[in-house]
Amino acid sequence: MTFLTVWDWLIIGAYFAGVAAVGVWSSRNQKTSTDYFLAGRNIGWFAIGASLFASNIGSEHLVGLAGSGAKSGVAMAHYELHAWCLLVLGWVLVPFYTRSGVATMPEFLERRYNPATRWILSLVSLTAYVFTKVSVTVYAGGLVIQTLLPELTLFGMSSFWVGAITVVLLTGAYTVFGGLRAVVYTDAMQAMVLIAGSLCITAIGLYQLGGWDELRALSGSERLNLWRPASDPDFPWPGMLFAAPIVGLWYWCTDQYIVQR
Template sequence: MTVLDWFIVAAYFGILAAIVWWSSRRVKTSTDYFLAGRDVGWFVVGASVFASNIGSEHIVGLAGSGAANGLAQAHWELHAWILVLLAWVFVPFYYRSGVFTMPEFLERRFSSRARWILSVVSLVAYVFTKVSVTVYAGALVFRTLLADVFGSPDQAFWVGAIATVLATGIYTILGGLRAVVYTEVLQTALLILGSAFITVFGLSALGGWSELREVARLQGEQWALWRSNEDPNFPWLGVMIASAITGIWYWCTDQYIVQRTLAARSLQDARRGALWGGFLKVWPVFIFLVPGMIGYALHLKGIIQIPTDAAGRVQGDMVFPTLVAELLPLGLRGLVVGGLLSALMSSLSSLFNSCATLFTVDIYEKLRPGRPEAELVRVGRIATAVVVGLGLLWIPIMKVMAESKAGLYDYLQNVQGFLAPPITAVFLLGIMSRRINARGAVWGLGVGFVLGMVKLTLQSMVQNGVLDRSTWLGAIGDFNGYYFAGILFLISVLIIVGVSLLTEAPPEEKVRGLTFRTVSAEDRADSRKTWDWRDVALTLVVLGLVLTIYLYFSFWV
């Protein structure tokens, strides 16, 4: 890192500080703090959705997965079509309901018990997976790039991790969601620009796109987009089922993402923002996944040296840091480090604010209703500080867990794959059918979560040699996780529908305006006024790009 690199990083923090100062002066009510006053335009909504999704674990982990597995992981990065689903199907229900959180929507549609279950599960999952994984991934890059500055790789790891978490925590505490979404506009630009430089310089060093295709051809199915159904890691049918289930959960029902659309100033801004986020989501395949493939190809040709493990396998999570350290000229490293900081801080700030919103709105305000606005803002800030502390405490454990897995991205997909199916089932059935009731939703969520955690526990025991694969429990643990996600979704659907049909129908106030068949003619007419040809055109562009990428990579080797 040169003086120019540090100047670029310092300029990034200067602009960030100005945005936070401006945002903090506008926080007066809980709506200001948790939903940015419901006054965010579509461009900012879309940029915030994109930046929230792309954390440091995404950049580092996805590059590692690209090196190890080629295009097999690309299915999760082509979820722009699901953002179209969010825009046209889910957003109108969420926005009309006026809720702050996704658990609050479940209470409107079902019951307070469903709200409690989703709130607690979401909070625990955020703290012990997303927060710690995001920080750990960012710290890996600091360890590689800043070892000379801090004296040793380990010191760089910890100083970088702690400093970034504290800085992000401070600006989230002060500015709330307004600070989060407006800083994410800056962070989106840095993310795309910095990562694009990695792709460009990597291809230049390798010899161009045709050379990458040649390496892919030699790798054969290992780098193919579609694998056979006998493939132990990425059977194509399991991948398509699981990626759709987890994608709908993540993009259409997770507080972490949907909160941005709830902050929009109108239904039109919410819908168009989701579509704009979908357009941005098309590009991570090229700027995050493909660089990992480029890095591995450069390693095979001896142009760069990526650290390997005792068995001689490339350490996937070190691919991105190595590319930055060995390929980029002076000055551009600062831009890419700024992009990485953007990824780390945007994801963390989104997580911190989402956790604070869930705790304050879904737990604290339920236990102590009618509290003044100033108290709710104060509790939200305290909750953010607690999440910051818990995330820091969990990093050492995350470090051990990540090093025992194939990679960060795969680890995160595993955990999410076992949490997502019951949530996806409840939300989809909840808006599709007025007959689904609270008992069905609660039983579906409860049984689904228990089965998912049992599978995750057994799988971890098998992978770490605690449980023998030859036993029946070991066989469950060793069963392909993608197929299991599909089975768990089906079980959740059967429980929700079965229990609902065996018990009384929900009262009218629980379905009015919250299912397709109960939306009033007036609401339908109002919704029709919130979109025009531009929204349709953007929808067609997003879907066309996704289809084009699928077709190209299906036949590229």
């Protein structure tokens, strides 16, 4: 087992200190609910773009999506390729949402239809977030800590639970106290970490494996094929071509998790 060195701990400590500092800095000068929930509507394009990237790519992707790719091939990438739907959001829907003066999608449905639709969408969305996003993200975070620090225990809890609870407390703290501005700026910082770390892992992995040609030889053509036959049980091409864009439009253009940025 390879244990973390002093330099590893220093880097991890600096990262968490940086996240905390950004959260505290972002919480200043928040005087209205618009400042808290919508960051005053004055965040720059780079921070918003980086926040969208980090909101979409998290620990559940680095752990779960990578594992799915290793198991079934690159066909899972279809869901990420529909990020083009952001163009629809930015050019068509965001101006419409802005003119409507709404802050959330349930609020928009209430104005368009009635209060009942707002409650229904709120209930469905919160349930989906808890069971598909929050739980998976927390689980993936705990799994990372369990892998890196298997011997870690605290108050009788295993390293997995220490990691999971740390993820909840840390993200909850800067979200509650800093509002959307803190979320956007910490996301922007984490996006840089995700990109740099993913590039390093990719380069090191290919080097250890023997290069791209060796990866293709070991994987086989089927696993590297983005389009699968219609008989494929997981990723049939008709579903990927016609149904996946519908999911992409919902996620990128109407999901509060993305649209609020």
